[in-house]
Amino acid sequence: GTLGVFGLTAAMSIAREIEVLLNRPTLLAPTEAKQLPILLAELSQDIESTVPTQPPPAATDLDAASDRSPLPLLLLVDLPSNLTQSLTAISKQRGCRTVTVATIADAKNYLATAIDDHLPTAILIGMGIDRQESIGERPLFDFIHHVARQFPERSVLVLSDRDDIQQRLEIVRHGGKFLGTSGLTTEQIFLAATSLLQPANAMVKVMVVDDDLDWLHALPQLLAPWGLKLTTLADPLQFWTILQSVQPDALVLDVKMPDINGFELCQVLRSDPHWRHLPILFLTAANDPIAQQEAFNVGADDYLCKPIGGGELAQRIRHRLARLHAAQLP
Known part of the structure; x- marks a missing residue:
């Protein structure tokens, strides 16, 4: 593994x-x-x-010296001018920055050259809003897939005044999110966009429980470039003490471990009022359909199999956190 x-x-x-x-x-x-x-x-x-693939370098915190975090940044792509102006005005009032580009190609160029806190926290793309012509679906889907693979901590929200189920499915399949704008005010669109915001340089605390010591030693370096701060634990008997101390944002469990298995730990958390909503992912070397079904039966949010790259694992963890955040909104 x-x-x-x-x-x-x-x-x-x-x-x-x-x-x-x-x-x-x-x-x-x-x-x-x-x-x-x-x-x-x-x-x-x-x-x-085999030459190992190096993960992208960790972002440098340019604001550490000034002891402040950069404001969230929205990248607005191919939106109608009136909507762009309204979103820019609201963003300024609510403490968000905006960058406007006209095309998907411009957005790709921006992402390729932007560094550190100039990278967008979320990307909003227009798809046929209030006009006859719009960007083609294939360039859009390719761009969404590119962002999902290269920048898993950034969210892409596609705005469209056509509520087409096939279009929704393709956007989601490629890693984006869909928002039908018909009947929505600019304020509602802004709220939907900001519900996706999660500062890219904010460290997410992840606790990993696995009895494979070599793998536990490799994980922190593998995931640190994606803004994940890991606490690893090989002895499940110490689980509750470490959990209370770390207060993780997400938990990754192995299935088979000595004394207490991952299914039992998951059940304990799902029965506790404080921890019942904690995102729990199983990551194991066993590609076993029965074990996978049991994981979901006891309350798992996701089930992954080794081998898995650091970027994909980070993306799955952040997606679970984004869904939890969205569910908590009024």
């Missing part, structure tokens, strides 16, 4: 074959004994020849 975290899926498969051979209760057959050094050589070669 630890090799899979770093994308070494072939090495992980070889390591599992070696593990099966070494765990045999009887002596290896001659053919198996000959196979073992071959597998070890293949494992070594695969690890040495």
Whole structure:
């Protein structure tokens, strides 16, 4: 599982074959004994020849010296001029910044060159609002997918005066969110947009419980660039004490652990008034449909399998937090 975290899926498969051979209760057959050094050589070669993909560098906090956080930034893309002006005015009154661009291409260029607190907290894109012509769906979907992959902590909200279920589905499938603007005031659109705001440089506290020590040691460095501050725990018997001390924003659990398994920990939290709404994700090496169903039965929000990249894991965690935040709005 630890090799899979770093994308070494072939090495992980070889390591599992070696593990099966070494765990045999009887002596290896001659053919198996000959196979073992071959597998070890293949494992070594695969690890040495693989160049790990580096996560994006952590954002530099330009405002640390002044002891303040930058204001949230909305990137407005291809919106009607009257709506752009109204949203800009409301944003200024409510303590938000705005940047306006005319096209998807301009938005891509802005994201490619913006740094630190000039990166948008959320992106609003118009789709055929109050006019006959609009951006094509394919460039829009490609852009949403690009943002979801490269900037998982940023939300994309597509505004449209057409309430089409197929359009909604495609936007969601590519990682965006849809808002039908028909009958909505500018104030309501602004409130919908700001419900997505989560400062990109705000550290999210995540607690991870897993008995795989190597994997626990690798995780903090893997996820830190995405604004996740990890607390790792290998002994589930200390779970409640550490939970109360850390007060995490989200929890990641393994399924099989000594003394107390992940399902039992999830049930304990879902029965506690204070912790019942805590986002809980299961992350395990076992791709077991029965275990997955059991996880959801006991109250899990998500079920993921190793190997998984740091960006994808960070995105799934932040999506759960965004849904929780939206559900708490009046």
